[in-house]
Amino acid sequence: MIKDAAEFEKDHYLSGRIEKLEDKQGVVVLTDGQKVFWPLNDLPPGCQLGDKVRLVLTTDGKEAEKREQLAKTILNQILKSKEKDGNRK
Numbered sequence: 001m002i003k004d005a006a007e008f009e010k011d012h013y014l015s016g017r018i019e020k021l022e023d024k025q026g027v028v029v030l031t032d033g034q035k036v037f038w039p040l041n042d043l044p045p046g047c048q049l050g051d052k053v054r055l056v057l058t059t060d061g062k063e064a065e066k067r068e069q070l071a072k073t074i075l076n077q078i079l080k081s082k083e084k085d086g087n088r089k
Helices: 061-088
Strands: 012-021 025-030 035-037 052-059
Touching: 012 035, 025 052
Parallel strands: none
Antiparallel strands: 012 025, 012 052, 025 035
16 A cells, blocks of 8 residues: 555545436435535446545645655555565566
């Protein structure tokens, strides 16, 4: 697991479940009972009724920074893994 993944859990988000999948929109019921109508095309692929989801709120700058950091972390882990494999031969 990525060490810095915990940092990504600190986002501002709302949790809910997919209640309905209609013609052009899905209905997400949040934990406080509010309903959010979300375009089907914007739901993650493979979503099904009852799936838990999170609606995350970030600013563009913060999102780009977090993606860059995540990419760096993943690349570093890949490189470290390859170094270990190279030392085993």
